[in-house]
Amino acid sequence: MFQSTIKDRWTKLFLLIIVCLISHGSIAQERPNIIWITSEDNSKHYMKLYDSDGVETPHIEQLSQTGLVFDHAFSNGPVCSVARSTLITGSYAPRIGAQYHRKMKTVPMPDNLEMFPFYLREAGYYTANNAKEDYNLDKGDKVWDESSNKASYKNRKEGQPFFYVHNFSVTHEGQLHFGPEKMEETPISTLPPSGNLQPNHPQTALFEYTRAYYLDRIAEMDRQVGELIGQLEADGLLENTFVFYFGDHGGVLPGSKGYLYETGLHVPLVIHVPEKYKERVSYKAGTRVQEFVSFVDFGPTVLHLAGVKVPKQMDGEPFLRKKNKSPNDVAYGYADRFDEKYDFVRSVRKGKYKYIRNFHPFNFDGLWNNYRYKQIAYQEWVDLYRSGKLNEDQRQFFEVKPVEMLFDIEKDPYEINNLAEDPAYEKQLLAMRKELGDWLLSMPDLSFYPEFYLIEEAFDDPTAFGQDHRRDIKKYYLTANLATSGFQNVEEQLKRKLEDDDPWVRYWALCVLSSFGEEAKTLEEAVIGLSKSDPVRINRVRASQFLGICGVSDPMMDIEEALYSTTDPHEALLIMNILVQLADGPYGYTTSVEEGKLAASVADDSNIIRRLEYMNGL
Template identity: 90%
Template sequence: MFQRTIMDRWMVLFQLIMVFLISHGSIAQERPNIVWITSEDNSKHYMKLYDSDGVETPHIEQLSETGLVFDHAFSNGPVCSVARSTLITGSYAPRIGAQYHRKMKTVPMPDDLEMFPFYLREAGYYTANNAKEDYNLDKGSKVWDESSNKASYTNRKEGQPFFYVHNFSVTHEGQLHFGPEKMEKIPVSTLPPSGNLQPNHPQTALFEYTRAYYLDRIAEMDRQVGELIDQLKEDGLLENTFVFYFGDHGGVMPGSKGYLYETGLHVPLVIHVPEKYKERVSYKAGARVQEFVSFVDFGPTVLHLAGVKVPRHMDGEPFLRKNNKFPNDVTYGYADRFDEKYDFVRSVRKGKYKYIRNFHPFNFDGLWNDYRYKQMAYQEWLDLYRSGKLNQHQRRFFEAKPVEMLFDIEKDPYEINNLAEDPAYEEQLLAMRKELGDWLLSMPDLSFYPEYYLIEEAFDDPVAFGQDHKKDIKNYYATINLAIKDFHEVEKALHRKLQDDDPWVRYWALCALSSFGKEAKTLEDAVNEISKNDPIRINRVRASQFLGICGVSNPMRDIEKALYSTEDPHEALLILNILVQMADGPFGFSTSIEVAKLVPTVAEDSNVIRRLEYLKGK
């Protein structure tokens, strides 16, 4: 008994000594420091390190000489808050309710999971973020030791290991919100050569200038990155520090940021691997890594490098590890609401093939979004479309999308030629469709409910809601999947689903009909009944939308009536999205919203105001 007491005391003393040593740095440097350098809004397509038409980035390239260049690194979301919510949680945003940009309601972290820097702090790391967070989740108080535009690794205790994030905004989309005066002040002759424009872009002087100016901003970002790397060297830290450089999602040339094309998701990633820690990584310094890595994997990778156990509730996996026998070749993407603009798109890339599923294909890519169209190039693209001066590939941005899209990225890097209907690729299409479906049902994907309903019913505990409604979501997915088939095969099934007791089965049956368009006009009577009598307002609106798409009737007055009757600004925003789609599509409808008829909570919402200002100016 006496011996056990002595042993217990020695064990307590040993633990106290270990905590003291870790917190005061005596053994802390046995763990590496980790730095994330993020540049905003640039995909890999604009850097010579990846693309011959890109600009040289000598400081980032120098970083690659002592580390790794990842040729297949991907953001899972093509916009800031969704991408960063994925990064900080190691979790897929549609599973945890963080998929909408920007949040209308912050959601809690899942049970038994914290943002990953929390675990680093618990292990003795100093965590600092300079400065952007932009999470769609409740952060809690123990994620960062410091998060501000003054945050720095230099504020840690002497010798304490650190995780430091530094964000550069010089490449942000807002840099391209210039007017003609910018082009006069900074002539194109002073900028890097623009290189070849994307084949689906108008081949105009404005697009050339926009790309050249964007390349100039990337060159400036590289200079700033070089200053930070030099500071790490001067501080004698580079030999103990993993340094990640990556873009926080895709670029901002039109049709990139906010879209699940490669230009919206495929990011540069370069990682400096310290010589003393090279045995922790399976790849040799200077290698170009072909493994697919996604933002969902970044947090688990940092924890693994720090010797911290990866929580089992994270979706991602470490990609820097000693043994890498089965490298990943799959990445998933998601796009939902961006400010006031709604869509619902999912993607999977496996190897060289990319599959995109448009669950609302009637929401054409070019649907108005105020922030996107602050860019002159977007405005010109739309003007050229309306004046009939675009070719078939350039026009596609403003036209209804296919339900399914399949691309061979190696042959078609800008996703121009859709192979989904080519019989030669049927086997590949079926495999990719299954890959995506298995993934979104396994989460499950919460976006099969409208956002306003999730805010009211699910966002107090999104993960639990998803688990409780897995069977329902599977049913909704099966319903919208009828849009993939020949209409005459599924006409009777869709008719039954229009009369289902579950309102969201009816919702997705209506979306399937709108995907078919005029071909589904035979179900006009059943849809007309829903438009008048369905107890769910948004179903009445979706029914009216279908009748408008088919040319049966002008739906605008009925949709406006629904808008006036809602007290929920989130539901109103979805209704307004449908009004804009019907007004700007090929249907010839017009709308005139009487603001005085809107409920005050609706009329005062900032996203609603942007939609109303756009419709007023049409």
């Protein structure tokens, strides 16, 4: 009896000591600190650590000596808000309704899922973000202890483990929004050597200068990274801290940010692994890792390193772990609306091959986007195209895209030589098409509905909407994929689908016809009927678009009338995108939208204003 009492007292005393240690951080500090250092808008192509034409980044390179260099790290989206929405949720943006840049309506987090720093806070971590968020989702107040330009890991309680994000903006696209006078103020002789220009870029002095200036911005970013790492060392924290450095997506020379090419998605990733925690990682320090990792995996990786269970609702998986599993070699990408410019593109990279599916190939890459074209290199590129001074490779950016694109990235790093129609690659093409299709349907991908419809019908709970409409989305995907076959093989199917009771089947049949272009003129009679009588306005517009692409009739007046008749600015923006596509394409049409005829709810929208300024030549 006496011995039992003594034992109970010692047990209570031991538990009390444990509680005290936890409250003072002694045991809490056994959990690693984790820092994300992000630089905006830079792919791996501009750093000598990855590319011989890149600039030296000594501080990031030094970080790699005590850690890992990932040779295949990818943003899933090629623009800030979509990339960051993927990072913070561990979820694919088209599944959760966060795929449009920028949000016209924020969407809620999926049921039973929080942004991943929430789970770190629950586990006792201090979470701080300095300072960019740019999420397309409702954040709530439980994600960050602090998120501002004053946020710091230093504000935590003594001994408390922390997760800290520090964003550097010196490489952001806006740094290249300079005028011609910049070339005199900062001569190219004062900048890092520009290296070789991309073969699909104009080989001009302006493009050379733009690249050199951008390399200079990366060198400055590296200096700032060095200051932050130096502060960690001075604070005695580096030995307890995993440090991730990565670009938040690709960019920012023309044709990178906003596009699913490697220059838009393939980012640098270097991770310092502290000696103290090396047993938590299967890779040895100094390794160049060949495994494919994507932004969707970053949040789960942080949770795993912190000893926190990864929610099953997340799409990603940890890539730093004690034991190797079969290395991943697949990464997916998505591109939808960028401000006022619409597109619908999906990609999959598997090993050395890259497959890109253009669901709206008539939306050529160079379709006007106000923010992109603030860069004078973009302006020069389009001017050279319009004056007929570009070669075949350089013109591709401004011409109708193939429905499918297949590239061997090892041989063709800038994705110029499309192998999709090469019989020698047919087996690879079919495998990649299936790989992408299986992924799209597994989410399922919400973008098979137009954005304005999702805003109205789905965005109160987009994830649930997707699950409830999984069969419908598969139906729309299969309709859209008729574009990958020869027209004669699918003509009868398309004719039936133009008569389908489901408006979105008709929508996709019309988009497929526009993808085929003049080859599909045999169905013009049915399409003319839809252009006049389809009960869904956007279908009448898509029908008119097809008739314009085929040269059957000038579609602009009918599309303009449809624009004037809508009170929904989101639908209006899509209609205006179609007007610009037809006016700037090779069809010879002109448009003049009268602002006074627009509904007030439409005319006041900022994206609409930008489109109007361009269309009216202001």
